[in-house]
Amino acid sequence: MKFISLDSRGGNYLVVASNIAWLRNGENGQTLVGMVGSSPLLVTGSVEQVAAQILAA
DSSP: OOOEEEEEEEEEEEEGGEEHHHHESSSTTTTEETTSSSOOEEEEEEEEHHHHHHHHO
């Protein structure tokens, strides 16, 4: 299992990479990360930045 740390303004998330379903632009330059079987997470950074962080991990 591959874990990825994603930063948020309210705290940080440690998510399983295979559970990430989609990325979408959020509010105030943030990104919504869709999770399989869960609500989306609002994380800091643009879609491109978050995607690069996920792919690099």
